[in-house]
Amino acid sequence: MNRRRNNNKYIFLAAAIVGAGILLAAVYIVILYSVGAIEIGGKSKLAEVVVPEPAPETSQSSDTPQEYEPTAPPEKAPSESVDPASDAPSTAPSAEKPAQSRGIIVIDPGHGKSSSAMSETEKINDGWIYNAQKGGWGEWRHWKSNTMWNDCNGSGCSGRAPQNGGCWYPIGAGDRDTEPQINLNNALAAKLYLEGMGYEVRMTRSSNNTNPSMTQRLKYCYPNLDTTQPPDADAFVCLHSNAGGGRGSYYIALSGLYDQAGISPDYITSGNALGQSINSRIVSETQLSAAGSNGRYDGYPTLVLFCKSPITIAYMEIGFFDNASDLAVLNSSSDAIGKAIAEGINDYMVSSGKAK
Numbered sequence: 001m002n003r004r005r006n007n008n009k010y011i012f013l014a015a016a017i018v019g020a021g022i023l024l025a026a027v028y029i030v031i032l033y034s035v036g037a038i039e040i041g042g043k044s045k046l047a048e049v050v051v052p053e054p055a056p057e058t059s060q061s062s063d064t065p066q067e068y069e070p071t072a073p074p075e076k077a078p079s080e081s082v083d084p085a086s087d088a089p090s091t092a093p094s095a096e097k098p099a100q101s102r103g104i105i106v107i108d109p110g111h112g113k114s115s116s117a118m119s120e121t122e123k124i125n126d127g128w129i130y131n132a133q134k135g136g137w138g139e140w141r142h143w144k145s146n147t148m149w150n151d152c153n154g155s156g157c158s159g160r161a162p163q164n165g166g167c168w169y170p171i172g173a174g175d176r177d178t179e180p181q182i183n184l185n186n187a188l189a190a191k192l193y194l195e196g197m198g199y200e201v202r203m204t205r206s207s208n209n210t211n212p213s214m215t216q217r218l219k220y221c222y223p224n225l226d227t228t229q230p231p232d233a234d235a236f237v238c239l240h241s242n243a244g245g246g247r248g249s250y251y252i253a254l255s256g257l258y259d260q261a262g263i264s265p266d267y268i269t270s271g272n273a274l275g276q277s278i279n280s281r282i283v284s285e286t287q288l289s290a291a292g293s294n295g296r297y298d299g300y301p302t303l304v305l306f307c308k309s310p311i312t313i314a315y316m317e318i319g320f321f322d323n324a325s326d327l328a329v330l331n332s333s334s335d336a337i338g339k340a341i342a343e344g345i346n347d348y349m350v351s352s353g354k355a356k
């Protein structure tokens with residue numbers, strides 16, 4: 001009996017709970033309805049609240065045009081950079097495919113790092129030779145006559161040397177303070193313009209942290225610095241700035257005897273024509289005047305590079321950096337100077353028929 005009574009009790013309780021549940025559910029439905037969560041004819045207030053959800057769709061559709069933009073700018077960017085520097089794009093291909101370049105030009109900004117700051121390893125890597133008899137590090141001025149890449153070692157050469165110099169060029173003779181950076185600025189500017197014109201350019205140094213010997217720099221006349229191959233460069237252009245009193249620009253003229261093996265019969269005339277072409281452009285396109293004899297200077301026909309180069313060579317002395325007025329131009333106009341150098345080289349390449 002007790003059990004049955006208890007059972008009835010439980011049934012009643014369960015019914016009460018279910019009833020309460022139904023009542024709660026009803027109340028909940030009414031609340032939802034009043035809030036608008038339950039659809040009335042397809043739309044509800046909540047649906048309006050949910051409206052933000054379509055927003056993502058809107059932003060998706062606005063993504064679509066954005067997808068075009070990312071592809072568009074990359075197309076624009078290169079073509080835009082082409083305009084100011086139409087050189088840039090044609091530079092890379094021409095540099096990678098020398099066969100298609102208009103010619104190969106070696107640009108030599110002269111001495112770099114001071115020899116006193118170089119370690120022995122640096123001197124060796126930059127092509128300098130240690131010779132106790134000659135008092136230390138340096139290089140030979142000549143090849144043995146009628147040879148190439150066979151240092152004279154003090155004999156068997158023409159013996160040509162400036163003033164009272166011998167066959168030995170001591171490393172310290174090239175040390176400069178101000179000049180390395182000026183030369184480098186002009187050289188880097190010239191390189192950009194030359195590449196824009198379609199030339200392949202090889203730099204004998206691209207920073208002031210190296211100081212290659214002149215003999216070492218001439219290796220750039222050859223494919224991959226391989227001096228057992230025939231030289232493949234068309235011209236070697238030395239870019240220097242002058243000191244010692246004076247102002248203006250000139251090229252140092254070649255003259256007399258050069259007897260390195262393999263040089264062209266027009267080694268002297270082609271080098272002087274190249275120097276004259278470059279200097280004419282510098283004088284006409286910058287604030288620097290012509291020094292020497294209408295831009296030609298005959299004082300140093302025995303330069304090491306003249307005596308050892310395997311190809312047409314020009315040696316420029318661009319402005320006097322110890323002249324305040326020239327220095328101001330050198331410090332402010334390296335771009336214009338570089339452009340003039342490049343155009344002068346191109347003038348020579350075209351007029352000599354060497355430009356491809």
Ligand SMILES: [Zn+2]
Nearest residue numbers: 142152157167
């Ligand atoms: Zn010699």
